[in-house]
Amino acid sequence: MKKNKNMKLWIIVIIIWVSASFAAYRNGETIDQTNGVKEKQEVYKLEERFLKGQSNSIPDILKKAEDLYQSVEAPKIGILSLERELRILASHSGLEKMEMKIAAKKNEGSDIPVKVSFKGSLRNAVEWLGTVRKDYPFIVIRQVDIGNDLSREQTIFQILLNYRCRVVSSN
Amino acid sequence: MFKTKKKTATIVCDNELHFVKFDIRGVARISQTLPLSQFLTENELYPIPEEIRHNNDHALIVPDYWLGHFDFQFQTKKKSIVESYIERKLSTDYSHSPDMGHFYDYINDKTPQGDIAYYVYFLQESRSIQLYQRLSEYKLYPTIIAAPSLIWERRLNSLVPDFSKDGKLLIYLTSKGCFLYFFFMGYSLFSRDIPFTHSEVESSESLNTIGYEINQSFYSFSQKTKSEIAQIFLLSYGSDDTHTEELAKILDRKVENLKNLNEEFNNPDGEDLGPLGRFTIKDLSVSRRPLNLVNKQVKTDLEWRPIQKQGIAVGICLLLLLIVQGVFLWEWLPSRQSDFRKSGTWTKTEYRQTLRQYNNALEQLIGESNRPSAQKIITQVANALPENITLRKMTVEIEPNPSVYLEGVSKDSGPNRFKESLTHLLSNIRTQFPGSGYLFLKDIDFEKDNKSHNSNPYVYKFKFKFPI
Numbered sequence: 001m002k003k004n005k006n007m008k009l010w011i012i013v014i015i016i017w018v019s020a021s022f023a024a025y026r027n028g029e030t031i032d033q034t035n036g037v038k039e040k041q042e043v044y045k046l047e048e049r050f051l052k053g054q055s056n057s058i059p060d061i062l063k064k065a066e067d068l069y070q071s072v073e074a075p076k077i078g079i080l081s082l083e084r085e086l087r088i089l090a091s092h093s094g095l096e097k098m099e100m101k102i103a104a105k106k107n108e109g110s111d112i113p114v115k116v117s118f119k120g121s122l123r124n125a126v127e128w129l130g131t132v133r134k135d136y137p138f139i140v141i142r143q144v145d146i147g148n149d150l151s152r153e154q155t156i157f158q159i160l161l162n163y164r165c166r167v168v169s170s171n
Numbered sequence: 172m173f174k175t176k177k178k179t180a181t182i183v184c185d186n187e188l189h190f191v192k193f194d195i196r197g198v199a200r201i202s203q204t205l206p207l208s209q210f211l212t213e214n215e216l217y218p219i220p221e222e223i224r225h226n227n228d229h230a231l232i233v234p235d236y237w238l239g240h241f242d243f244q245f246q247t248k249k250k251s252i253v254e255s256y257i258e259r260k261l262s263t264d265y266s267h268s269p270d271m272g273h274f275y276d277y278i279n280d281k282t283p284q285g286d287i288a289y290y291v292y293f294l295q296e297s298r299s300i301q302l303y304q305r306l307s308e309y310k311l312y313p314t315i316i317a318a319p320s321l322i323w324e325r326r327l328n329s330l331v332p333d334f335s336k337d338g339k340l341l342i343y344l345t346s347k348g349c350f351l352y353f354f355f356m357g358y359s360l361f362s363r364d365i366p367f368t369h370s371e372v373e374s375s376e377s378l379n380t381i382g383y384e385i386n387q388s389f390y391s392f393s394q395k396t397k398s399e400i401a402q403i404f405l406l407s408y409g410s411d412d413t414h415t416e417e418l419a420k421i422l423d424r425k426v427e428n429l430k431n432l433n434e435e436f437n438n439p440d441g442e443d444l445g446p447l448g449r450f451t452i453k454d455l456s457v458s459r460r461p462l463n464l465v466n467k468q469v470k471t472d473l474e475w476r477p478i479q480k481q482g483i484a485v486g487i488c489l490l491l492l493l494i495v496q497g498v499f500l501w502e503w504l505p506s507r508q509s510d511f512r513k514s515g516t517w518t519k520t521e522y523r524q525t526l527r528q529y530n531n532a533l534e535q536l537i538g539e540s541n542r543p544s545a546q547k548i549i550t551q552v553a554n555a556l557p558e559n560i561t562l563r564k565m566t567v568e569i570e571p572n573p574s575v576y577l578e579g580v581s582k583d584s585g586p587n588r589f590k591e592s593l594t595h596l597l598s599n600i601r602t603q604f605p606g607s608g609y610l611f612l613k614d615i616d617f618e619k620d621n622k623s624h625n626s627n628p629y630v631y632k633f634k635f636k637f638p639i
Contacts, residue, residue: 005227005312006472009479016486023493030500037504047526058529065532068539122553129546141545144567159545 069166070138075112078165082139086116086132093128095120095157103160111140111162119154122146129159138164179223180230180455181306181313183207183237184445185347188302190223197452211301219309230455231306231313232447235320235350235362238464239295244286248279254467257291270300273466274316278358290358292321292462314473315455316464319446320352320359322454324462327404328357330432337401338392341429342381343446344407344414349381350446351388355396363388378414382421404429406436406449543573543639552577555599557592559583564634575604578634580620589631593617600637607637 051058072078083100090098095118103113118125125146132139140162147156180199182189188210190203202220223229241260245253261272275293282288294300294316306313323341328334335357343350348366352359365384367377392400403422406429407414419426430436436449463470548567552575556562564578583589590612597610617633 006475006479009476009483013479013482013486016483016490020486020490020493023490023497027493027497027500030497030504034500034504044522048522051522051525051529054529058525061532061536062528065535068535122549126546126549129544129549133544133546137539140542140570142568142570144545144549144565144569146549146562146565146567148563 064137067137069110069164071168072165073169074167075165079112079114079163082114082163085136089131090118090120090128093120093131094124095128110166111164113142114161114163116159116161117157119156122155125155125157132161140164178228178452179226180232181302181311182232182447183234183302184447190219192220192222193452199447199450199452207298207302211298211305219311224309224311227312227314229306229311229313230315230317231303232322233294233296233299233302233316233318234364235318235446236364237294237296237299238292238318238320240290240292240359242288242290244282244288246286248287253277253279253289257289257293261293265295268297268300271295271297274299274303274464276462276464278462280356280358292318292359292464294464312469313465314463314469317455317462319350319450320362321462322447322450323352324354324357324359326450326454327354330429331402331404338396338398340385340388340392340400340403342385342403342405342407342418342426343449344381344405345445345448346408347445349377349384351385353388353392353400355392355398360392360395378417378421382418385422400424402427406430408448543569545569548575548639551603552600555596555603557595557599559592560596573639574636575639576634576636579632581631581633583629583631585629589617589629593633604637604639606639610635610637 070078070082072081079102086100087098090096098116098118100114100116103115118128129141129144132141141159142162143160145158147158148154178193179202180191180193182191182199186207188205188207189201190205191199192202194200202223243256245256247253257275257277258272261275262269265271271294275291277289277291279287279289299316303313303316323343327339327341331339334354337356338360339354341352341354343352346367348364351363351365353361353363363384365381367380389400403418403424403426405415405418405426415426415428463473465473545567549565552562552565552567556579560579560581562577562579564576566576568574568576581589581592583592593612593615597612597615600607601610614637615633615635617631620630620632
């Protein structure tokens, strides 16, 4: 028997099995790709269905999220407007000597730290804080210091808050 | 392609070389006959028929007298040790022709003493190697090398019940001569070739000659095996019944006609092939497993052959299936993708943008709702204060580390009462602020307030901080 016949047979066996392995690998990849498309399709369908189902609530959510930032033409104008509003609110809540100043001059983000101080009763101050949280979503209370003014037996409140604003063009 | 039948054979018989092809029924048909001596010595290549030359499964059948045999006993069955011993012995005994040491085969059997007896058969005729090499020049590489006695041994093993017990004799009678095959315990022991003279062929003297030779051989058999022949079988091309009866009379022993055991022996063809005339392709098939005297490399290759063929067959089937699957996937995937695109889902990026905005908004709102409420914390602290404790300072930090700092005074009737007040305060704080963790008296910094203008001498200042 020819020795190279045996070798030829082994070479044929190897070629066939290598080809089969390669074909199996390629098919596996194609199947993965198919499954990927199928999964994507499923996900997109689910998302589409979800968006259609939530079509009423989505605008509300987006609006609420938008309200977390006050749209202003310039931050300083926003600050002035804010001071006026907080002052009126303090006045309505029975708080006195309200003062407000920007805590840091430079702020790279859209949050502007502001310090507010006033005097008054604890009840009134709590009412003021509650109203701010409820009606001014763009204000974030970061710290509240409460101390007694022993000379006049009044409570002094110092509040550090963040004013969130977003600059929008008037056009 | 995957059949293991031997389609062609080279048969050496009466100093002639027969190139044989097996027909559809598996019966041998002579394609060409050449004088052996000329084939071996002449330099020119004889025109061997194409059908023979281009066959990869070729058998070489040599006369029995080209075969040598010896036996030995070993306690091991380890192939490498046994083969090494055989090759060493053959190369010593036939040192003039080293190639002969590679053409052998063996069988083993257990002796009554518990040892293993090995029966080795090998090519002892130098012409066999010459013939092998000459055939190689014609691109004929035998996959089986055997002799009639070895093939008969296997065939009778499958035909005759209890063949592996006692001694057996097969008388193979043709018009030109007679072949005697002696078997002992199922193995070929020796054979004899009795050619008839011209006068014997023409007369009935031949049976007397056979009878005489058989009786001589009985003696030789008894000497070798220390036992007697138990059964005698006859197979002839002539009138069997007459021969059987006559031989039985001459030998004074019962002689059985082998044709009664197998109808295939009734075939009148193949007398020219002498002792091989009754063989079919089945006798050279792997299933019959005749002893094969080809060299070790060929045997190893032959052992691997079924695995290779099965590997090729299974591999091709698998490959075809995978190709079909591949074609199907290749056709199907683009259609799936185009369906996807047609449905519009693929391109509706505005959906994805809205969803992203929605997710961001939701995340922000959840963050806002989780932010601690300052007014709620202040109220909780106020609710936690016992009556005799007055706060002087309170800091509520919402960001970045939510916590409450308290500073106050307690007016009590003594240290024990102060301790009770603080314990009460801590208990209330823990109730109001479950997130405050373990807050103990040791966490509170306190001292007696000596500057107090109050008439009560037991006024204590305290301060502490806790997380929320």
